[in-house]
Amino acid sequence: MTERNTAVTDTDTIHKTLKVALLGAGNVGAQVARILRADADSLAARIGARLELSGIAVRNVDAPRDVDLPRELFTSDASTLVREADIVIELIGGIEPARTLILEAIEHGATVVTGNKALLAVDGPSLYEKADAAGVQLSYEAAVAGAIPILRPIRDSLAGDKITRVMGIVNGTTNYILDQMDTTGAQFADALAEATRLGYAEADPTADIEGHDAAAKGAILASLSFHTRFALEDVHCQGITDVTASDIAAAKDAGFVIKLLAIAEKLQSSNDDGSRTEGVSVRVHPTLLPREHPLAAVHGAFNAVFIEAESAGELMFYGQGAGGTPTASAILGDVVSAARRMVLGGPGRTETTTGVLPVLGIEAVTTQYYIGLDAADQPGVLAKISALFAENGVSIETMRQTVHRERAVCDGSGPAAAELRIITHRASEASLAATVRAINGLEIINSVTSVLRVEGV
Amino acid sequence: MTERNTAVTDTDTIHKTLKVALLGAGNVGAQVARILRADADSLAARIGARLELSGIAVRNVDAPRDVDLPRELFTSDASTLVREADIVIELIGGIEPARTLILEAIEHGATVVTGNKALLAVDGPSLYEKADAAGVQLSYEAAVAGAIPILRPIRDSLAGDKITRVMGIVNGTTNYILDQMDTTGAQFADALAEATRLGYAEADPTADIEGHDAAAKGAILASLSFHTRFALEDVHCQGITDVTASDIAAAKDAGFVIKLLAIAEKLQSSNDDGSRTEGVSVRVHPTLLPREHPLAAVHGAFNAVFIEAESAGELMFYGQGAGGTPTASAILGDVVSAARRMVLGGPGRTETTTGVLPVLGIEAVTTQYYIGLDAADQPGVLAKISALFAENGVSIETMRQTVHRERAVCDGSGPAAAELRIITHRASEASLAATVRAINGLEIINSVTSVLRVEGV
Numbered sequence: 001m002t003e004r005n006t007a008v009t010d011t012d013t014i015h016k017t018l019k020v021a022l023l024g025a026g027n028v029g030a031q032v033a034r035i036l037r038a039d040a041d042s043l044a045a046r047i048g049a050r051l052e053l054s055g056i057a058v059r060n061v062d063a064p065r066d067v068d069l070p071r072e073l074f075t076s077d078a079s080t081l082v083r084e085a086d087i088v089i090e091l092i093g094g095i096e097p098a099r100t101l102i103l104e105a106i107e108h109g110a111t112v113v114t115g116n117k118a119l120l121a122v123d124g125p126s127l128y129e130k131a132d133a134a135g136v137q138l139s140y141e142a143a144v145a146g147a148i149p150i151l152r153p154i155r156d157s158l159a160g161d162k163i164t165r166v167m168g169i170v171n172g173t174t175n176y177i178l179d180q181m182d183t184t185g186a187q188f189a190d191a192l193a194e195a196t197r198l199g200y201a202e203a204d205p206t207a208d209i210e211g212h213d214a215a216a217k218g219a220i221l222a223s224l225s226f227h228t229r230f231a232l233e234d235v236h237c238q239g240i241t242d243v244t245a246s247d248i249a250a251a252k253d254a255g256f257v258i259k260l261l262a263i264a265e266k267l268q269s270s271n272d273d274g275s276r277t278e279g280v281s282v283r284v285h286p287t288l289l290p291r292e293h294p295l296a297a298v299h300g301a302f303n304a305v306f307i308e309a310e311s312a313g314e315l316m317f318y319g320q321g322a323g324g325t326p327t328a329s330a331i332l333g334d335v336v337s338a339a340r341r342m343v344l345g346g347p348g349r350t351e352t353t354t355g356v357l358p359v360l361g362i363e364a365v366t367t368q369y370y371i372g373l374d375a376a377d378q379p380g381v382l383a384k385i386s387a388l389f390a391e392n393g394v395s396i397e398t399m400r401q402t403v404h405r406e407r408a409v410c411d412g413s414g415p416a417a418a419e420l421r422i423i424t425h426r427a428s429e430a431s432l433a434a435t436v437r438a439i440n441g442l443e444i445i446n447s448v449t450s451v452l453r454v455e456g457v
Numbered sequence: 458m459t460e461r462n463t464a465v466t467d468t469d470t471i472h473k474t475l476k477v478a479l480l481g482a483g484n485v486g487a488q489v490a491r492i493l494r495a496d497a498d499s500l501a502a503r504i505g506a507r508l509e510l511s512g513i514a515v516r517n518v519d520a521p522r523d524v525d526l527p528r529e530l531f532t533s534d535a536s537t538l539v540r541e542a543d544i545v546i547e548l549i550g551g552i553e554p555a556r557t558l559i560l561e562a563i564e565h566g567a568t569v570v571t572g573n574k575a576l577l578a579v580d581g582p583s584l585y586e587k588a589d590a591a592g593v594q595l596s597y598e599a600a601v602a603g604a605i606p607i608l609r610p611i612r613d614s615l616a617g618d619k620i621t622r623v624m625g626i627v628n629g630t631t632n633y634i635l636d637q638m639d640t641t642g643a644q645f646a647d648a649l650a651e652a653t654r655l656g657y658a659e660a661d662p663t664a665d666i667e668g669h670d671a672a673a674k675g676a677i678l679a680s681l682s683f684h685t686r687f688a689l690e691d692v693h694c695q696g697i698t699d700v701t702a703s704d705i706a707a708a709k710d711a712g713f714v715i716k717l718l719a720i721a722e723k724l725q726s727s728n729d730d731g732s733r734t735e736g737v738s739v740r741v742h743p744t745l746l747p748r749e750h751p752l753a754a755v756h757g758a759f760n761a762v763f764i765e766a767e768s769a770g771e772l773m774f775y776g777q778g779a780g781g782t783p784t785a786s787a788i789l790g791d792v793v794s795a796a797r798r799m800v801l802g803g804p805g806r807t808e809t810t811t812g813v814l815p816v817l818g819i820e821a822v823t824t825q826y827y828i829g830l831d832a833a834d835q836p837g838v839l840a841k842i843s844a845l846f847a848e849n850g851v852s853i854e855t856m857r858q859t860v861h862r863e864r865a866v867c868d869g870s871g872p873a874a875a876e877l878r879i880i881t882h883r884a885s886e887a888s889l890a891a892t893v894r895a896i897n898g899l900e901i902i903n904s905v906t907s908v909l910r911v912e913g914v
Contacts, residue, residue, distance in 0.1 A: 035617070035768065046616055046684070141614060147769035149614030156613075157598060157606030159503055159797075160492070160789020227503070294775060297754045311492065311786035312604035315776035318751060319769060329768035332617020340616075345802055 016049035018339055021085035021110075022056045023078055023101055024092040028115060028142070029056070030067040031328035032089060037069075046336055048343045055081045057101075083108050086342065087335060090114040099123060106134050111342065113334040115142030115327060121216030121232040124223065137341065139334035144217045145170050145303040147326030148319035149333065154224045154307070162310040163225040165265040167287075167455065170217040172301030172321040173208035174240050174260040176200045178248070178286075179299050182257055187245045200301050210239035211260060211284040218262030221305070222282040225264055228357045235262075236283040236362040243286050247450045250372055250421055254400070256288040257296045261455065263287070266357070269364035279360035286452055288370050293456040366426040368397065368454035373420040373439065374446040377403050381418060381444050388442070392435040394427040417446060423454060473506035475796055478542035478567075479513045480535055480558055485572060485599070486513070486548040487524040488785035494526075503793055505800045512538045514558075540565050543799065544792060547571040556580060563591050568799065570791040572599030572784060578673030578689040581680065594798065596791035601674045602627050602760040604783030605776035606790065611681045611764070619767040620682040622722040624744075624912065627674040629758030629778040630665035631697050631717040633657045635705070635743075636756050639714055644702045657758050667696035668717065668741040675719030678762065679739040682721055685814045692719075693740040693819040700743050704907045707829055707878055711857070713745040714753045718912065720744070723814070726821035736817035745827050745911040752913070823883040825854065825911035830877040830896065831903040834860050838875060838901050845899070849892040851884040874903060880911060 022033055036043070036053045044050045056069070057078035075081055078101055082088050088105040090112060092098045098119050105112050112131065114120070120127070120143055131138035141151050145168065154163070169175050173195055180191040192209065195201035207213045215235040222230045240260050251258050262284045268276045289296050294316045298304040303321030308314055320326040375381050382401065389396055402419045424432070432451070439445055479490055493500070493510045501507045513526070514535035532538055535558055539545050545562040547569060549555045555576050562569050569588065571577070577584070577600055588595035598608050602625065611620070626632050630652055637648040649666065652658035664670045672692040679687045697717050708715050719741045725733045746753050751773045755761040760778030765771055777783040832838050839858065846853055859876045881889070889908070896902055 031768070039617075039619070042619070043617065147766075148772060149610035152614050153606035153610055156794045157609050157790040158786065159793035160496075160500065160791075161786040162496070162499075294754065297751065309604075309786060311488070311782045311789070313777045313780075313783050315605060315774075317772075317774055319772035323770075325768045326770050329615065329618040329766060332768070333614040334617075336616035337613045 014044050014048060014050055016343065017052050018047075018049050018086040018342060019054040019084060020051050020087045020089065020335070021054055021081040023082070023088065023090045023098070025056050025058050025065060025069075025074070026091065026093075027324035028327045028331065029089075029091040030065060030069070031324040032091065032331050033069055033073070034067045035328055035332055043332075043336060047339045049339060051087070051335070051339060054085060057081050079104060082110065085110050087111045087113065087338060089331060089335065090116060091331070092116070093118065095119055095122065099127075102127060102138075103130065106130050106136050106138070109134065109136055111137045111139075111338045113139045113331055113338060115140065115331060117143040117213070117216040117220060121219045124220065125229040125231060128229065137338045139338055140220070141334050142327050142330035144168075144220050145305055145317070145319070146172075146321040146323065147329045148303060148305065148317050148321065149330070150305050150317050151220070151224055152337075153317065154221070158307070158309055158312065161312050163307060164310060165308040166221050166225050166263070166305060167295065168214075168217065168221060168262045168305040169259055169295060169298050169303050170221075170262050170305065170321060171208055171211075171214040171260060172303055173201045173205060174211075174214070175298065175303070176301040177209070178240060178243065178258055178260065181243070181245060181248045182252065185245055185249065188241065188243060209241055211237045214260060214262045214284045218264060218282050218284055221262065222264035222280060225307075226266065226280050226357055228280065230280070230282055230359065234282055234359040236281075236285075238285040240286050244450070247372065247452065250450070251288050251370070251452075254370075254421060254423070255291055256370070256454070257291055258286050258452065259289055259295060259298075260284065261287045261289075261295070263455070267360050267364055269360050277358060277360070279358040279364065281360045281362070281365045283362060283365065288452055288454040289456045295456070362429050366428050368426055368457060369424045369432050370450070370452045370454050371422045371424070371436070372449040373422070374449050375418045375420055376444040376446065377416040377418040378444055382420075384442060384444065385420065385422075385439060388438045389422075389424070389435055392438060393431050394435045395425045396422055397425050398423045471501050471505060471507055473800065474509050475504075475506050475543040475799060476511040476541060477508050477544045477546065477792070478511055478538040479546045479548065480539070480555070481548035481550065482513050482515045482522060482526075482531070483548065483550075484781035485784045485788065486546075487522055487526070488781040489546060489548065489788050490526055490530075491524045492785055492789055500789075500793060504796045506796060508544070508792070508796065511542060514538050536561060539567065542567050544568045544570065544795060546788060546792065547573055548788070549573070550575065552576055552579065556584075559584060560587065563587050563593055563595070566591065566593055568594045568596075568795045570596045570788055570795060572597065572788055574600040574670070574673040574677060578676045581677065582686040582688060585686065594795045596795055597677070598791050599784050599787035601625075601677050602762055602774070603629075603776070603778040603780065604786045605760060605762065605774050605778065606787070607762050607774050608677070608681055610774065611678070615764070615766055615769065618769050620764060621767060622765040623678050623682050623720070623762060624752065625671075625674065625678060625719045625762040626716055626752060626755050626760050627678070627719050627762065627778065628665055628668075628671040628717060629760055630658045630662060631668075631671070632755065632760070633758040634666070635697060635700070635715055635717060638700070638702060638705045639709065642702055642706065645698065645700060666698055668694045671717060671719045671741045675721060675739050675741055678719065679721035679737055682764075683723065683737050683814055685737065687737070687739055687816060691739055691816040693738070693742075695742040697743050701907070704829065704909065707907070708745050708827065708909075711827075711878060711880070712748055713827070713911070714748055715743050715909065716746055716752060716755075717741065718744045718746075718752070720912070724817050724821055726817050734815060734817070736815040736821065738817045738819070738822045740819060740822065743909055745909055746913045750913040819886050823885050825883055825914060826851075826881045826889050827907070827909045827911050828879045828881070828893070829906035830879070831906050832875045832877055833901040833903065834873040834875040835901055839877075841899060841901065842877065842879075842896060845895045846879075846881070846892055849895060850888050851892045852882045854880045854882050
């Protein structure tokens, strides 16, 4: 053991107390309350002030709780609690009454910490402005990718760099489902049922599987990354319900994995007069990634955010995206940082909105595409399809053909069929859509089995 | 495009200027200077003040530079430059004159940003204290894992959590060498030569391959993670020069990859009187990791830091650990954050040292071990070896035997030999060392070919 002399904060000498109001005692709220009480001394030492949990606002004060907390902490009068607090932790979720209570907290000059991505995605810009105007702190690290510290690194650590692209696996439910499909070959419905059984998916999984949850987080990531405020309505969104076991198998066969990504990137769009507009595309869609891409190794319900910046190059942040205790870690990180600033003095204004980049629609985006086709096995098929791609200005990077002769033999379904898998060079949504329409019109095509975007090649 | 009305900072209205002194114009310094000049407007908008590069201190003002910078910015009088600066960026490296100049900056109340891990590892505790006492900021994100934002997330985002363990691939040179050995089967010397040829290793690679560079970063990571100040002398250090191609092959065969890890973890050590002491072990050594561990997927010269925290669970931060431009990103992140605090007001004190945990020596650490043995192929060998492990209190998890009969036939080297690969359960360094001594004493053992620690199982 080495002796060392270091200034240590003696918690007995800390007399300042900050009142903390907790709104909501669900999965995350209960863990936040537990840690605030159990770790009171070490938190006080890190802050230089004691955090006093002054109350927990819930709808029903008598509801049973997973965590043992004194009955007298609970109240159904959230409004009074908020007005007497130095720090308000909002974990009710949803739009109302969360929004009204956050606005009350801001009006009373209380610091606000929230994990409410739904509210921020809808109403974030207006809330940030009100907090700025009132000079109070509004922190929301827990709203994106649960326990992973991602918002603060983007805002502070990369403050001297220029982010060009962010790609995030920010929804654990869909990553679990896609990972199961990839590992076991399961169909979407079976993987979803398994996710529900294990508690990774909610009873109504719509917000997850349709990509709405990822879109809300994408809007927040884009806002911080590009110093411009984006809302949910700015995000082009496509979920994973149409991803089939055969899409996954074909992707695997070609060295890819399918992930639901929230992507925000800076782009130049072409205008009719030939000029170009710099803007940002924010979108959520199933995406083929090469298996060697760092995001491809994110399994189960884990989350990760991959960032490309001009100077830093490629960065990735990985961790648990949900769960009571991990999310509580992010909430408490915000609480401690905010409390330190209240004790030591510091800027309430933490957002910097320095530019107003326009939102570019999905029509401004060019990506590579993966297209699966079920075609007749006839001479000249490849030539006809290739010609259609060329006519529509989409160039082909790779084309693979697998002939299923057994089908003709086994089920009498007619002539042998060919499965075609095409990966294009970068193309616009419009060119690709025109190509697919034209292909669908060919008599030799039985069906277009899948059209998926490809990134990271 | 969506219309939006957002308050935007107009850089024409920014009249405040902060003088930035740059010490050193090497690989990183030149990029910092370039970005400070090229991105002056966008940096000003993010800060609310303009950063004026007031000068660049170098040994020889006439030396040729990679980046085109005005001749009049260069000076050999670092001391005068420091005394007139608001922010001092130290990129000279090494101990002196870097230390003296940083102390001068602190005395003059200037904010200091440095990437000097060697100095911080040796003298960090004293520098942090002097900065604290003077109320000035001392930031050093670039000192660990280059472009990866890791220190700020540990300090701020995880401020409400308790880190239990940190494992980092924090030296790109050794990761490149080990990755090459793993991929191509090359011997250490050949992989090192390749790394030198490609510029991943310096002419004198000692600090990298002996683990000293990783140890310096380990001390910094441990200090922030455990709110206690550790120096280089507290780190147990073993490099990669003894790792052989056959170690790598055997590890691969058993589903492992060998990485040089800097590990800091909280442990309980047993005292002679039966009581236990809580402390921290900080160590650098080649380590076997299961191939499915997130750190196993970190290839080439990339870095990554894997953190286990009580609430957050597992987190990983991945990116480029070196290089002029990536490291400049980390330096500028610190500069912008520090400058924002200077403009908006805020705490100069950013370290929190709340505990004084003792350093536990390597004798307090228990890990699993991988042991490779070259033994005679005789009946009873396994029984004798197993008995020796048991006598020394080390229990075996798996044992694999491969018999090399071809050796006896081909080179006439005597009786057939058996290669034994043993993975133990957790054992202390002392028990393991006693076991290895005992095994070396057995007549049936030709040699103990490798002893390596195993983590992440």
